[in-house]
Amino acid sequence: AQSVSQHNHHVILSEAASLELGCNYSYGGTVNLFWYVQYPGQHLQLLLKYFSGDPLVKGIKGFEAEFIKSKFSFNLRKPSVQWSDTAEYFCAVQGDNDMRFGAGTRLTVKP
Amino acid sequence: EAQVTQNPRYLITVTGKKLTVTCSQNMNHEYMSWYRQDPGLGLRQIYYSMNVEVTDKGDVPEGYKVSRKEKRNFPLILESPSPNQTSLYFCASSLGRRGKLFFGSGTQLSVL
Numbered sequence: 001a002q003s004v005s006q007h008n009h010h011v012i013l014s015e016a017a018s019l020e021l022g023c024n025y026s027y028g029g030t031v032n033l034f035w036y037v038q039y040p041g042q043h044l045q046l047l048l049k050y051f052s053g054d055p056l057v058k059g060i061k062g063f064e065a066e067f068i069k070s071k072f073s074f075n076l077r078k079p080s081v082q083w084s085d086t087a088e089y090f091c092a093v094q095g096d097n098d099m100r101f102g103a104g105t106r107l108t109v110k111p
Numbered sequence: 112e113a114q115v116t117q118n119p120r121y122l123i124t125v126t127g128k129k130l131t132v133t134c135s136q137n138m139n140h141e142y143m144s145w146y147r148q149d150p151g152l153g154l155r156q157i158y159y160s161m162n163v164e165v166t167d168k169g170d171v172p173e174g175y176k177v178s179r180k181e182k183r184n185f186p187l188i189l190e191s192p193s194p195n196q197t198s199l200y201f202c203a204s205s206l207g208r209r210g211k212l213f214f215g216s217g218t219q220l221s222v223l
Contacts, residue, residue: 009151032209043201043214044154051209090153094209097161098169099144101154 002027004093006102013081014110021076021105023091032094033074035065038104039087047089050074061085083111113138117202117215124192125223132187132218134202142205143185144169144212145177147198154201160185161208192222 007022025031032051036044048059055067065076074091086109091102115136124130136143144159146169156169160179174196176188185204189196199219203212 004153006153034211043216044212045214046211049211092154092212097167097208098156098159099212100156100170101146103151103153 002093002095002100004091004100004102006091006105008105009103010106010108012108012110015083016080019076019078019081019085019107021089021091021107023074023076023102025072025074025091025093027093027095029095033065033067034092034094034099035059035063035074035076036090036092037087038090044090047076081107081109083109085109113213115202115204115213115215117200117218119218120216121219123221123223126193127191130189130192132200132220134185134187134215135183136204136213137183138204138206138213139182140204140206140213141182142208142210143179144203145175145185145187146201146203147171148201148217149198157187192220194222196220197222
Protein backbone atom coordinates (compact mmCIF):
# COMPACT_ATOMS: atom_id res chain seq x y z
CA ALA A 1 0.00 0.00 0.00
CA GLN A 2 1.15 3.53 -0.70
CA SER A 3 2.22 5.36 2.42
CA VAL A 4 4.35 8.16 3.79
CA SER A 5 5.93 7.87 7.23
CA GLN A 6 7.38 10.65 9.31
CA HIS A 7 9.33 9.24 12.19
CA ASN A 8 9.10 12.04 14.70
CA HIS A 9 5.82 13.34 16.01
CA HIS A 10 7.25 16.23 18.02
CA VAL A 11 10.79 17.56 18.04
CA ILE A 12 12.03 20.15 20.53
CA LEU A 13 15.31 21.93 19.87
CA SER A 14 17.18 24.94 21.12
CA GLU A 15 18.10 27.74 18.74
CA ALA A 16 21.23 27.02 16.68
CA ALA A 17 20.80 23.27 17.02
CA SER A 18 20.86 21.16 13.88
CA LEU A 19 17.67 19.60 12.57
CA GLU A 20 16.93 16.41 10.72
CA LEU A 21 13.38 15.21 10.15
CA GLY A 22 12.90 11.76 8.74
CA CYS A 23 10.55 10.80 5.91
CA ASN A 24 10.16 7.39 4.31
CA TYR A 25 7.68 6.38 1.67
CA SER A 26 6.26 3.31 0.04
CA TYR A 27 5.10 4.01 -3.49
CA GLY A 28 5.16 2.22 -6.80
CA GLY A 29 6.37 4.10 -9.83
CA THR A 30 7.96 7.47 -10.31
CA VAL A 31 7.37 9.99 -7.57
CA ASN A 32 7.89 13.64 -6.86
CA LEU A 33 8.82 14.52 -3.30
CA PHE A 34 7.98 17.60 -1.28
CA TRP A 35 8.37 19.15 2.12
CA TYR A 36 5.71 21.62 3.20
CA VAL A 37 5.69 23.81 6.30
CA GLN A 38 2.65 25.03 8.21
CA TYR A 39 3.20 27.92 10.60
CA PRO A 40 0.68 28.27 13.42
CA GLY A 41 -2.72 29.28 12.07
CA GLN A 42 -1.59 29.32 8.46
CA HIS A 43 -1.91 27.14 5.40
CA LEU A 44 0.79 24.89 4.00
CA GLN A 45 3.68 26.47 2.15
CA LEU A 46 6.24 24.71 0.00
CA LEU A 47 9.73 24.42 1.48
CA LEU A 48 11.36 22.42 -1.25
CA LYS A 49 10.71 19.78 -3.87
CA TYR A 50 12.49 17.02 -5.72
CA PHE A 51 11.46 15.94 -9.21
CA SER A 52 14.69 14.59 -10.70
CA GLY A 53 18.42 15.29 -10.97
CA ASP A 54 20.65 16.16 -8.02
CA PRO A 55 19.25 14.25 -5.04
CA LEU A 56 20.31 17.02 -2.66
CA VAL A 57 17.82 19.85 -3.01
CA LYS A 58 17.92 23.22 -1.37
CA GLY A 59 14.82 25.10 -0.38
CA ILE A 60 13.84 28.33 1.26
CA LYS A 61 15.02 29.55 4.66
CA GLY A 62 18.16 27.40 4.68
CA PHE A 63 16.40 24.04 4.49
CA GLU A 64 17.64 21.19 2.37
CA ALA A 65 16.61 17.59 1.78
CA GLU A 66 18.30 14.53 0.40
CA PHE A 67 16.55 11.90 -1.70
CA ILE A 68 18.03 8.46 -1.13
CA LYS A 69 16.31 6.19 -3.61
CA SER A 70 17.63 2.94 -2.16
CA LYS A 71 16.18 3.83 1.24
CA PHE A 72 12.96 5.39 -0.07
CA SER A 73 13.80 8.37 2.09
CA PHE A 74 13.63 12.14 1.76
CA ASN A 75 14.92 13.60 5.02
CA LEU A 76 14.76 17.31 5.75
CA ARG A 77 17.74 19.09 7.28
CA LYS A 78 18.77 22.50 8.53
CA PRO A 79 22.19 23.19 10.06
CA SER A 80 21.03 25.79 12.58
CA VAL A 81 17.38 26.32 13.50
CA GLN A 82 15.81 29.57 14.60
CA TRP A 83 12.87 30.30 16.86
CA SER A 84 10.90 31.31 13.75
CA ASP A 85 11.20 27.75 12.42
CA THR A 86 8.65 26.63 15.00
CA ALA A 87 5.96 25.03 12.84
CA GLU A 88 4.61 21.73 11.62
CA TYR A 89 6.43 20.04 8.77
CA PHE A 90 4.86 17.66 6.29
CA CYS A 91 6.56 15.32 3.88
CA ALA A 92 4.55 14.57 0.74
CA VAL A 93 4.87 12.09 -2.08
CA GLN A 94 3.22 12.72 -5.42
CA GLY A 95 2.34 9.90 -7.77
CA ASP A 96 0.38 9.94 -11.00
CA ASN A 97 -2.93 11.00 -9.55
CA ASP A 98 -2.52 12.07 -5.99
CA MET A 99 -0.29 13.58 -3.37
CA ARG A 100 -0.03 11.78 -0.06
CA PHE A 101 1.14 13.46 3.10
CA GLY A 102 2.83 12.15 6.18
CA ALA A 103 1.26 12.70 9.59
CA GLY A 104 3.50 15.71 10.18
CA THR A 105 6.27 16.58 12.63
CA ARG A 106 5.76 19.42 15.04
CA LEU A 107 8.97 21.36 15.61
CA THR A 108 9.33 23.58 18.64
CA VAL A 109 12.44 25.76 18.80
CA LYS A 110 13.23 27.24 22.20
CA PRO A 111 14.78 30.70 22.18
CA GLU B 112 -2.16 37.83 -7.03
CA ALA B 113 -2.13 34.07 -7.62
CA GLN B 114 -4.15 32.39 -4.95
CA VAL B 115 -6.57 29.71 -3.85
CA THR B 116 -9.54 31.15 -2.01
CA GLN B 117 -11.67 29.14 0.39
CA ASN B 118 -14.81 30.23 2.14
CA PRO B 119 -15.81 30.29 4.87
CA ARG B 120 -12.75 30.39 7.10
CA TYR B 121 -14.70 29.07 10.09
CA LEU B 122 -17.99 27.20 10.16
CA ILE B 123 -20.02 25.76 13.00
CA THR B 124 -23.04 23.69 12.07
CA VAL B 125 -25.29 20.95 13.39
CA THR B 126 -25.57 17.32 12.40
CA GLY B 127 -27.51 16.79 9.19
CA LYS B 128 -27.57 20.36 7.92
CA LYS B 129 -26.21 20.46 4.39
CA LEU B 130 -23.27 22.76 3.80
CA THR B 131 -20.91 23.77 1.02
CA VAL B 132 -17.35 24.99 1.31
CA THR B 133 -16.28 26.95 -1.74
CA CYS B 134 -12.87 26.88 -3.37
CA SER B 135 -11.72 29.06 -6.23
CA GLN B 136 -8.33 29.48 -7.92
CA ASN B 137 -7.22 32.20 -10.30
CA MET B 138 -4.21 30.45 -11.83
CA ASN B 139 -6.02 28.46 -14.55
CA HIS B 140 -4.92 25.25 -12.84
CA GLU B 141 -6.25 21.97 -14.16
CA TYR B 142 -5.77 19.95 -11.00
CA MET B 143 -7.69 20.68 -7.79
CA SER B 144 -8.00 18.69 -4.61
CA TRP B 145 -9.59 18.68 -1.17
CA TYR B 146 -7.83 17.52 1.99
CA ARG B 147 -8.81 17.24 5.60
CA GLN B 148 -6.23 17.71 8.33
CA ASP B 149 -6.60 15.93 11.64
CA PRO B 150 -4.09 15.79 14.52
CA GLY B 151 -1.72 12.88 14.18
CA LEU B 152 -3.05 11.93 10.76
CA GLY B 153 -1.61 14.69 8.59
CA LEU B 154 -3.53 15.59 5.46
CA ARG B 155 -5.77 13.04 3.85
CA GLN B 156 -7.16 13.49 0.37
CA ILE B 157 -10.95 13.56 0.05
CA TYR B 158 -11.52 14.13 -3.67
CA TYR B 159 -9.51 15.44 -6.56
CA SER B 160 -10.22 16.69 -10.05
CA MET B 161 -8.00 16.51 -13.09
CA ASN B 162 -10.10 18.94 -15.10
CA VAL B 163 -13.65 20.19 -15.69
CA GLU B 164 -16.24 17.45 -15.16
CA VAL B 165 -13.51 14.97 -14.09
CA THR B 166 -13.49 14.06 -10.41
CA ASP B 167 -12.16 11.06 -8.48
CA LYS B 168 -12.21 9.78 -4.93
CA GLY B 169 -9.25 10.18 -2.68
CA ASP B 170 -8.57 8.24 0.50
CA VAL B 171 -11.51 9.45 2.58
CA PRO B 172 -14.43 10.35 0.29
CA GLU B 173 -17.28 8.99 2.41
CA GLY B 174 -19.78 11.68 3.36
CA TYR B 175 -18.49 14.21 0.83
CA LYS B 176 -19.38 15.28 -2.67
CA VAL B 177 -17.62 17.59 -5.11
CA SER B 178 -18.32 19.12 -8.48
CA ARG B 179 -16.16 20.72 -11.13
CA LYS B 180 -18.43 22.59 -13.51
CA GLU B 181 -15.89 25.33 -14.13
CA LYS B 182 -12.13 25.18 -14.16
CA ARG B 183 -11.67 27.72 -11.38
CA ASN B 184 -14.18 26.35 -8.85
CA PHE B 185 -14.20 23.12 -6.88
CA PRO B 186 -16.79 23.19 -4.07
CA LEU B 187 -16.89 20.58 -1.32
CA ILE B 188 -20.40 19.51 -0.31
CA LEU B 189 -21.42 17.78 2.89
CA GLU B 190 -24.97 16.59 2.33
CA SER B 191 -25.54 15.44 5.90
CA PRO B 192 -22.60 16.43 8.11
CA SER B 193 -21.72 14.34 11.14
CA PRO B 194 -19.47 15.12 14.13
CA ASN B 195 -16.67 12.94 12.73
CA GLN B 196 -16.37 15.43 9.89
CA THR B 197 -15.21 18.09 12.32
CA SER B 198 -11.83 18.94 10.89
CA LEU B 199 -9.64 21.50 9.15
CA TYR B 200 -10.19 21.42 5.41
CA PHE B 201 -7.80 22.61 2.72
CA CYS B 202 -8.36 23.10 -0.96
CA ALA B 203 -5.34 22.97 -3.25
CA SER B 204 -4.57 23.32 -6.93
CA SER B 205 -1.70 22.74 -9.32
CA LEU B 206 -1.03 23.33 -12.98
CA GLY B 207 -0.89 19.66 -13.87
CA ARG B 208 -1.43 16.43 -12.02
CA ARG B 209 2.24 16.53 -11.03
CA GLY B 210 3.49 19.77 -9.64
CA LYS B 211 3.62 22.13 -6.76
CA LEU B 212 0.34 22.39 -4.88
CA PHE B 213 -0.97 25.80 -3.92
CA PHE B 214 -3.10 25.70 -0.80
CA GLY B 215 -6.01 27.78 0.36
CA SER B 216 -6.10 29.24 3.87
CA GLY B 217 -8.23 26.45 5.24
CA THR B 218 -11.75 26.05 6.61
CA GLN B 219 -12.17 25.01 10.23
CA LEU B 220 -15.44 23.06 10.39
CA SER B 221 -17.15 22.03 13.61
CA VAL B 222 -20.19 19.76 13.42
CA LEU B 223 -22.15 19.64 16.67
